[in-house]
Structures are given as C-alpha cells and as structure tokens.
Amino acid sequence: MTTQRRLILASLDALDTHPTAEELHAIAVQQDPSLNLSTVYRTLRWLEQEGLVSTRRFDEPRRQDRFDPMLPSQHHHFICKSCKNVIEFDLPALGDIQQDFEHLHQVRIESASVVFYGLCTACNRQNGPVESEAERELSQRT
Amino acid sequence: MTTQRRLILASLDALDTHPTAEELHAIAVQQDPSLNLSTVYRTLRWLEQEGLVSTRRFDEPRRQDRFDPMLPSQHHHFICKSCKNVIEFDLPALGDIQQDFEHLHQVRIESASVVFYGLCTACNRQNGPVESEAERELSQRT
DNA sequence: ATATTTATTGCAAATCATTTGCAGTAATAC
DNA sequence: GTATTACTGCAAATGATTTGCAATAAATAT
Numbered sequence A, B: 001m002t003t004q005r006r007l008i009l010a011s012l013d014a015l016d017t018h019p020t021a022e023e024l025h026a027i028a029v030q031q032d033p034s035l036n037l038s039t040v041y042r043t044l045r046w047l048e049q050e051g052l053v054s055t056r057r058f059d060e061p062r063r064q065d066r067f068d069p070m071l072p073s074q075h076h077h078f079i080c081k082s083c084k085n086v087i088e089f090d091l092p093a094l095g096d097i098q099q100d101f102e103h104l105h106q107v108r109i110e111s112a113s114v115v116f117y118g119l120c121t122a123c124n125r126q127n128g129p130v131e132s133e134a135e136r137e138l139s140q141r142t
Numbered sequence C: 001a002t003a004t005t006t007a008t009t010g011c012a013a014a015t016c017a018t019t020t021g022c023a024g025t026a027a028t029a030c
Numbered sequence D: 001g002t003a004t005t006a007c008t009g010c011a012a013a014t015g016a017t018t019t020g021c022a023a024t025a026a027a028t029a030t
Helices: A003-014 A021-028 A037-049 A094-105 A121-126 B003-014 B021-028 B037-049 B094-105 B121-126
Strands: A053-056 A066-069 A076-080 A086-089 A108-119 B053-056 B066-069 B076-080 B086-089 B108-119
Touching (some): A003 A021, A003 A037, A003 A066, A021 A037, A037 A053, A108 B094, B003 B021, B003 B037, B003 B066
Antiparallel strands (some): A108 B108, B076 B086
16 A cells, blocks of 8 residues: 555545546646556556456547446446446346346356446437438348 | 458358457458458448447457447347357347436437356356455545 | 549558556565 | 565557558449
8 A cells, every 4th residue: 555556546536437547647646746657557457456446448439448446336337429428327127137147148247337328418409310321232231 | 332341241240259350350361361450440440330330348358349240139248257258148128227217317328238247157167266355455445 | 435533442650548677666574 | 774575657668449641443424
C-alpha cells in the first residue's frame, strides 16, 4: 500500500462513472502532480487481479479500456450509442438463467456481463431511425 | 462488390468461430496471396456498419477484436477463461427483460450482449479454485 | 464495347492505448 | 538504522488498428 495506490483507489471510489485509465489519471494527478499514467495502469491491473476492479470493453470509437470498481452485487450496463451515457442496473433474473446454463452445458460460470446498447431518452428524441442500405448485394449469404 | 470482399465474406461464412482479423486474413490469403490485412479490416468495418457483422471485445490477454457474422437471431456467448473456447447460446428470456428495462428507463434498446465467463467442463476438472489474497489491505473501501 | 467517374486496394507509415525495462526511491522487515 | 523487496517515473517498445496515397478495379455513362 503506497501513497500512489491509495490515491488511485480514492479517486476511483470518488467517481461513480467507469473511467478510462487516462480519466482516472487526470483526476488523481491533481493531488500528486508527479503521478504517472503507467502507475495508474499498473494499479488498475493489480486491482483487477485481486478481483476489486473489472475491465470493461464497451464498443466505442476509441478502443480504450474502462474500469469498474467491483461492487459486491454484480451489475450490468446500458450504453447510449449516441451520448455514451451509462445506466447501471441489477438483473436478479440472471441468477436462474446462469444456473440453467451451468446444468445444461456442465460448465462453471464465474462472472457475467450484460450490456444493452441503444438510445437514451434524450437522444432517442433527436435521432431518427437509420436506413440500412446495401443488404441487397449480400443476399446470397446463408 | 469486389473479388476481395467476396473472398473475405466467403471465408467468414465458412468459419463457425469468432475470428480475429488476423485469423480471417490467414484463411483468405490462401485463395488470394496478395490480399492485405488492411483490406480485411476495412471490409469488416464496412460489414459492421451494414449490420452484417458485429465486433466482440471479449476480455483476453491480447486486446484484439473478434468478428461475429450477425445471424438473424441474437445469440450470446460463454467463454472458458482457461481454454478460451466459446459456447454460443440463445436467450429467449432476454426479450422480456429488455422490454421491462425499456419501459422502466424510457430508452430504446437496439442490441444486447450477454457474456458468461467461467470454466468449461474439461477445464473445470483440471483447475482448482483460486485463492484471493490482499483483500484485507483494502477493507476500508465502501 | 469503350471511355470516364468513383470506389477499393496494397503498401507503408502513422496512431494510440497499453505494457515493459530499468534505474531510482519508498516501504517494510530485521 | 540498515537490508531487502516492492513500487514508481520515465522513456522506449509493443501490437492492434487506422490512414494517406498512388495504382487498380468496378460501376456508370457514352
């Protein structure tokens, strides 16, 4: 437990978002201007191994990891394709689904991730439905 | 519709896995040795825009995209953390869950991704349960 | 069919998030 | 306090993906 790790943890806990390593660094560096981005990455990966943080790879234009402080209860995400806002939610129904799956396929599930992509209330009003276009060309696909 | 795109599509359809761009290129290049990896990427991104392929970012050591030919019915994935094998499955129950969520939060869901991580039957036998370790240090976290 | 316009390719170089080697420094054990 | 070990900052390496550009192939108009 070093000063830097403590700071990074504190910054992470202060946020209620899913920051990228860069975002987290930008916040923590305000307290310790010499804090390096590699240290943030190293700490995040360490926390991940300890099971205290999980890495999320939401589909985004930038192909950047986002880090999610792992709460006791598993939670899931809705992501607005337009404004990238995130809604977190629980999914109690998932427990049964997982169990069924485990029995059916004889596997052990350790974690689950559910992500919904769509448009949030605000963006839904602005964005009209999108027209698909070149599907014709490809109609020979099975 | 060029020769290259047709070839890439054919190679993708021939596979029943979720190849990386590299893997797909390796296969397609057997038919056309001059086929370039950038063309594979460009074609894949084009298909993605057309809604015919979706990009999956499973958590893996290598931070590589995997490409999934989009079938009419949405399907989901179980990934073995040890051998990385994938089991695909449908989840009819998800429809209702999505609808409930849409009403509750007044949003529009366009797509959903469910991923289970765990151990497959074979790997489950070999790997013992893992011991967590430094949680003590961090017990002051909320 | 042929000429012209437009889209796509191959290649090499650029990008950008993330990782790593290493020398210096802080933390912990003795 | 000194020794051992782990962690940090920095700069450079890595590796997947993207992009500029000149050459080429496809689509379109003639």
